[in-house]
Amino acid sequence: MDVRDDATQTPSPVTDDAPPAVSRRLRLITVIATFGGLLFGYDTGVINGALPYMTDDLGLTAVTEGMVTSSLLLGAALGAVVGGRLSDARGRRRTILTLAVLFFVGALGCTLAPTTAVMVVARFVLGLAVGGASVTVPVYLAEVSPAERRGALVTRNELMIVSGQLLAFTSNAIIAQVGGESGGVWRWMLVIATLPAVVLWFGMLVMPESPRWLASKARFGEALEVLKQVRSRQRAEAELAEVSALAVKEEQEKLGGWQDMKATPWIRKLMFVGFGIAIVQQITGVNTIMYYGTQILTDAGFASDSALTANIANGVISVLATFVGIWLLGRVNRRPMLMAGQMGTTAALLLIGVFSLALPAGDGRAYAVLAMTVTFLAFQQGAISPVTWLMLSEIFPMRMRGFGMGVAAVVLWLTNFVIGLVFPSLVSGIGISNTFFLFVVAGVFSLAFVKRYVPETKGRSLETLEAELRARYS
Numbered sequence: 452m453d454v455r456d457d458a459t460q461t462p463s464p465v466t467d468d469a470p471p472a473v474s475r476r477l478r479l480i481t482v483i484a485t486f487g488g489l490l491f492g493y494d495t496g497v498i499n500g501a502l503p504y505m506t507d508d509l510g511l512t513a514v515t516e517g518m519v520t521s522s523l524l525l526g527a528a529l530g531a532v533v534g535g536r537l538s539d540a541r542g543r544r545r546t547i548l549t550l551a552v553l554f555f556v557g558a559l560g561c562t563l564a565p566t567t568a569v570m571v572v573a574r575f576v577l578g579l580a581v582g583g584a585s586v587t588v589p590v591y592l593a594e595v596s597p598a599e600r601r602g603a604l605v606t607r608n609e610l611m612i613v614s615g616q617l618l619a620f621t622s623n624a625i626i627a628q629v630g631g632e633s634g635g636v637w638r639w640m641l642v643i644a645t646l647p648a649v650v651l652w653f654g655m656l657v658m659p660e661s662p663r664w665l666a667s668k669a670r671f672g673e674a675l676e677v678l679k680q681v682r683s684r685q686r687a688e689a690e691l692a693e694v695s696a697l698a699v700k701e702e703q704e705k706l707g708g709w710q711d712m713k714a715t716p717w718i719r720k721l722m723f724v725g726f727g728i729a730i731v732q733q734i735t736g737v738n739t740i741m742y743y744g745t746q747i748l749t750d751a752g753f754a755s756d757s758a759l760t761a762n763i764a765n766g767v768i769s770v771l772a773t774f775v776g777i778w779l780l781g782r783v784n785r786r787p788m789l790m791a792g793q794m795g796t797t798a799a800l801l802l803i804g805v806f807s808l809a810l811p812a813g814d815g816r817a818y819a820v821l822a823m824t825v826t827f828l829a830f831q832q833g834a835i836s837p838v839t840w841l842m843l844s845e846i847f848p849m850r851m852r853g854f855g856m857g858v859a860a861v862v863l864w865l866t867n868f869v870i871g872l873v874f875p876s877l878v879s880g881i882g883i884s885n886t887f888f889l890f891v892v893a894g895v896f897s898l899a900f901v902k903r904y905v906p907e908t909k910g911r912s913l914e915t916l917e918a919e920l921r922a923r924y925s
Contacts, residue, residue, distance in 0.1 A: 470683070477595070477681045481604050483654035484591055486647050487547055487584035488608040490554045492615020493644050494577050495523065496766070500623025501637035508635060509567045513879060517872045522571045524868035526578020527585065528861045534583025535590075535857015539850070543591035543661040546583065546853075551652035553580035558644035582864055586857045589844035594663040594852070595681055598912040602780035605844055606837040610773045613832050617766030618643075624760050663913070666694045667850050693914045697849055717924035718855075721846055724904055725855060729863035731789075731897040732839040735796045736890035737831045739874050740765060740824055747824065750807075750883055753817050768825045772833030784909050785838050790901050792834025797894030799827035804887035839863075845908045848917055 498520055506516060530553075538546040557577030564570035588608050596604040623640050630636035665674035671691065678687035740747065748758040779788060803823045810816035847855030877886045906923070908916055 473681060473683065477600075477604070480595055480658055480681065481592060481607050483651070483658055484547065484588050485608045485611040486651040486654060487550060487554075487588040488611035489615040489618070489647050490644060490651065491581050491584050492612035492617075493619045493647070494554070494558065494581055494615075496616030496619035497623065497640050497644065498523075500620065500627065501640045504627070504637040504640075505570075508637065509564075509570060511567060513875050515567050517875050518571055519567065519574060521868050521872040522574040523578035523581060524864055524871050526575035527582030528578075528864035528868060530579035530582025531586050531860035531864055532582075532854075532857040533579070535586045535853040535855070535860070537583070538587045538590065538664075538853035538857075539667075542664055543587055543594070543853070544655055544658055545660075546587045547591065548652060548655050550580045550583045550587065551648050551655065553577075553583070554648035554651070555645050558641060558648060562638050562642040562645075578864075582860060585840070585864075586853060586860045589840050590853050590856055591661050593841075593844040593913065594661040595659075595677075597682065597686070598910070598915075601845070601913075602785075602841055602909065603777050605841045606773070606777045606780055609832070609837040609840055610770070610777065612836075613766070613769035613773050615647075617763070617770050620763045620766040624763055662691070663694055663849055663852075666691070666698045669698065671695055690912075693912065694849070697914050697917065717921050718848065718851075720924040721920060722855065722858065724906070725843060725846060725859035726862045727900050727904060728839055728842055729859045730866050731793070731901060732835055733863055733866040733870060734890065734893040734897060735793070735827075735831055735835060736800060736870065736887070736893075737796075737828075737836070739870065739886075739890075740828060747883065748817065748821060750878075753821075764821065764825055765828055769828050769832040772829045772831075773837060776833040776837040779834070780837060780841070780909075784907050785842055786901065786905050786907050788834050789838045789842075789905065790898060792830045792838070793894055793898045793901065795830030796827050796835065797891055797898070799823045799830065800887045800894065801891045803827070804884040804891065807882075807887070808884040842905070842908055845913065845916060846906070846920060848921075849913065 502511075502516065502520070505511065505519070509515075509519075511519065534546060534550065537549070553576060557573055557580055560573030560576060561570060564573050589605050592605045592608060593601055619640075622643055626636055626639050630639065659677040659680060660673070662674040662677040665671075665677065674694065675687060675691050678691055682690060776788075800823075803820055806816060806819040806823065810819060843856045843859050844852075874886070877889070906920065911919065
């Protein structure tokens with residue numbers, strides 16, 4: 452299943468001379484839907500600064516600290532597959548509305564948690580929403596977007612994720628400065644997440660359903676009306692004809708679930724590729740930086756308050772790198788961009804390990820490690836993460852797109868869960884340098900996987916891409 456890049460086979464994207472009102476509508480849909488990404492980012496990033504204060508109030512040990520952090524990830528694994536299934540059955544828009552309620556309830560539960568057990572349960576509920584959003588929002592954006600803008604628009608969700616993380620890091624630092632050592636300061640850090648959840652819910656009330664989901668349910672008239680909101684009339688009619696033909700074919704084949712994954716060879720191979728892409732994104736160790744960045748910087752030599760402030764640099768570079776990633780996705784192919792990101796992250800992790808081992812404790816080591824975490828995030832958020840979520844939203848067949856991405860996201864979140872759970876124990880047992888060296892080895896294997904198995908997806912409509920992948924893997 453060796454897949455090579457072949458830019459000569461990439462068709463020229465179809466242009467769409469849509470009126471300005473249509474472009475504005477598409478932008479509005481993108482902004483509202485990606486509040487799900489903002490919540491994803493805030494709720495995964497806020498624990499970074501809240502954890503040290505929470506540890507004293509709730510009496511956390513190394514084990515319960517890992518449980519509080521990773522319970523969200525376990526919830527996200529379940530939320531991804533349930534959210535994917537739900538979005539295929541009931542629609543992308545209705546699923547996002549449900550997720551907004553879960554985001555609100557989970558954030559409020561975390562804020563008010565009186566004990567570690569309640570915090571773990573509330574973080575699990577929050578994880579259900581995060582996992583569901585990680586699947587449903589990119590699929591919704593991919594299905595609404597024209598082929599030539601799909602990379603840029605789907606990647607806006609990644610921009611909102613890292614913006615949410617930056618918001619978390621910044622608000623954590625401000626609240627810590629204002630609240631000082633007063634008890635319960637972490638509760639103010641957590642409650643902020645309820646606000647974007649309200650915006651997401653009210654915003655999605657007036658957003659349209661995915662036209663491709665409507666077509667998959669034989670609701671072709673409604674699909675055309677939605678396409679007319681985000682395309683020129685001529686483009687909408689031509690695109691509906693292509694989508695409808697594929698919907699009829701998939702209905703005849705009854706594509707849509709576990710049975711198809713087991714019984715259809717080309718879908719099995721696609722799932723293998725999807726699982727691999729998901730694992731590749733996580734075993735760079737990105738979320739050790741997101742969840743434990745403050746602790747890593749403290750270990751490198753920063754004081755606690757300085758580490759919180761310095762950690763904002765990680766959030767800033769993530770946002771800036773994602774802007775660069777969006778720009779690159781319109782100009783270069785996905786696969787080489789993913790490989791370049793892996794080479795950069797692997798080199799940065801190697802240097803974090805070397806500096807932590809070789810440099811004496813003090814400002815020199817602290818700033819060297821900070822420089823490498825920033826470099827790592829530049830490659831991760833500028834290349835690996837946007838390509839991962841984009842490709843997972845593209846490669847699966849229309850009738851099982853939510854399900855397929857959901858199952859791949861389960862693998863992603865379970866990998867994330869395992870890393871989040873064991874990272875504190877690994878650092879405690881073998882030291883931070885050896886822990887990062889393990890990630891370096893994983894990065895080498897990841898690079899080999901992408902080079903051999905991952906296909907190119909740039910420049911095709913979702914329907915053309917599906918036909919190509921069906922032919923390639925059959």
